[in-house]
Amino acid sequence: MTETERTFVMVKPDGVQRGLVSDILDRFENRGLKIVGAKFMRLDRELAEAHYAEHEDKEFFEGLVDFITSGPVFAMVLDGQDATRQVRRMMGATDPAEAEPGTIRGDFGLDLGRNVIHGSDHEDEGANAREIELFFDDDELVDWDKIDGSWLY
Ligand code: RTP
Ligand code: MG
Numbered sequence: 001m002t003e004t005e006r007t008f009v010m011v012k013p014d015g016v017q018r019g020l021v022s023d024i025l026d027r028f029e030n031r032g033l034k035i036v037g038a039k040f041m042r043l044d045r046e047l048a049e050a051h052y053a054e055h056e057d058k059e060f061f062e063g064l065v066d067f068i069t070s071g072p073v074f075a076m077v078l079d080g081q082d083a084t085r086q087v088r089r090m091m092g093a094t095d096p097a098e099a100e101p102g103t104i105r106g107d108f109g110l111d112l113g114r115n116v117i118h119g120s121d122h123e124d125e126g127a128n129a130r131e132i133e134l135f136f137d138d139d140e141l142v143d144w145d146k147i148d149g150s151w152l153y
Contacts, residue, residue, distance in 0.1 A: 003081065004034075004081055007078055008075070008077055008120045008128055008135065009118065010076070011074040012115070012116055014067075014115075014116055016072050016074055018108070020116060025076075027090060031080075031090065033086070033087070034078065034144075035077075036077045036143065037076060037077035037136050039074075039075045039136065039140065042073070044069065045069055048068045048069045051068070051134060054124075075135050075136075077136060077141055084119070084127075088121070090104060091104050091105055092104060094112065095115070096116075097112075
């Protein structure tokens with residue numbers, strides 16, 4: 001059986017406002033990533049500050065928290081082979097101006113602050129587990145197998 005991992009992904013308020021949730025989800029499902037959790041929600045400041053704690057000393061932190069709490073988000077947990085890194089590749093560079101066409105940010109991102117999507121950092125070991133735990137209770141995640149689990153993952 002192929003080894004898989006879980007990763008945390010979130011369509012940001014700009015992506016929700018622009019009606020991009022289904023397109024983004026489509027890309028991940030088509031890529032073979034399996035949904036194990038999903039939640040439409042609005043972050044309060046406490047959750048937003050905890051989520052972006054690594055940036056708390058940066059000058060853009062307040063604006064980032066303002067933005068991410070400004071409207072609903074679509075949070076999800078995806079499972080797949082090398083899922084964290086693959087999601088980051090599909091998202092593209094942080095700054096949409098630098099993101100390759102064909103990536104989510106390259107196709108939809110407006111600017112650095114409104115870049116449509118968040119995914120756990122694959123270079124930060126533990127980011128996945130930390131973010132999944134921050135956003136989801138254990139009983140909100142579903143452990144399930146695709147019908148032919150020997151080659152579909
Ligand atoms: P994210 O955490 O949102 O998935 O984005 P990322 O890993 O690609 O980028 P990160 O460095 O973690 O930055 C988090 C978010 O902060 C905003 N940002 N603004 N200089 C700036 O004004 C600046 N730098 C980063 C971006 O919206 C970025 O997604
Ligand atoms: Mg980040």
